[in-house]
Amino acid sequence: MGEVIWLTVRLAGVTTLLLLLLSTPLAWWLARSSSRWTAVVGAVVGLPLVLPPTVLGFYLLLALGPDSLFMAPLAPFGVRTLAFTFTGLVIGSLIYSLPFAVQPLRNAFVAIGDEPLESAVTLGARPLTIFTHVALPLAAPGYVTAAILVFAHTIGEFGVVLMIGGAIPGQTAVVSTEIFRLVESLAWDEAHRLAALLVAFGFAVILSLLLLERRFGAQAGGR
Numbered sequence: 001m002g003e004v005i006w007l008t009v010r011l012a013g014v015t016t017l018l019l020l021l022l023s024t025p026l027a028w029w030l031a032r033s034s035s036r037w038t039a040v041v042g043a044v045v046g047l048p049l050v051l052p053p054t055v056l057g058f059y060l061l062l063a064l065g066p067d068s069l070f071m072a073p074l075a076p077f078g079v080r081t082l083a084f085t086f087t088g089l090v091i092g093s094l095i096y097s098l099p100f101a102v103q104p105l106r107n108a109f110v111a112i113g114d115e116p117l118e119s120a121v122t123l124g125a126r127p128l129t130i131f132t133h134v135a136l137p138l139a140a141p142g143y144v145t146a147a148i149l150v151f152a153h154t155i156g157e158f159g160v161v162l163m164i165g166g167a168i169p170g171q172t173a174v175v176s177t178e179i180f181r182l183v184e185s186l187a188w189d190e191a192h193r194l195a196a197l198l199v200a201f202g203f204a205v206i207l208s209l210l211l212l213e214r215r216f217g218a219q220a221g222g223r
Contacts, residue, residue: 001190023102066081156202
């Protein structure tokens with residue numbers, strides 16, 4: 001059980017870190033751009049919210065499989081497939097949890113408004129300096145929310161990780177798929193312990209978000 005929990009936490013941690021990095025420029029563009037393509041890109045980003053996990057997992061399985069065009073550039077390096085590997089799980093988790101990172105960051109960047117950024121421009125600050133020294137600190141609540149949501153969402157993944165990971169012990173078996181395996185094996189007590197752990201974790205996540213929302217709301221009201 002310890003190995004399964006560690007692999008799950010590792011997957012969630014790697015996914016969270018990578019998504020915060022990868023989602024930042026995308027969320028900034030969605031928040032600040034007036035391009036007509038923002039609606040289209042936003043819709044694509046939000047697809048995992050409405051697609052059944054098995055649908056997303058199916059197409060990821062095809063994309064990461066040995067016959068995929070996406071895998072062709074890796075063939076000379078001896079990599080024929082990323083399906084049923086930890087790397088494949090990370091890729092699937094990045095796509096599946098993408099909206100849970102982009103949306104809070106986009107909202108945080110929108111909430112900043114134009115005034116702080118325009119003030120920095122009048123003081124002669126460069127665009128990169130404005131982003132790192134003005135936008136990012138003001139968007140900190142969005143980063144906290146995004147990190148919590150992505151980590152929790154990755155912990156609770158089932159359909160996608162089962163499709164592209166196959167629940168291989170020590171390699172791709174995470175808590176959600178382990179519960180499924182235990183139930184199939186009629187190991188009710190072990191399944192109950194893991195399921196109760198996820199319930200407690202989910203409660204802690206929701207409570208944390210509510211407390212953070214209250215705290216950040218109080219700070220905004222005090223300014």
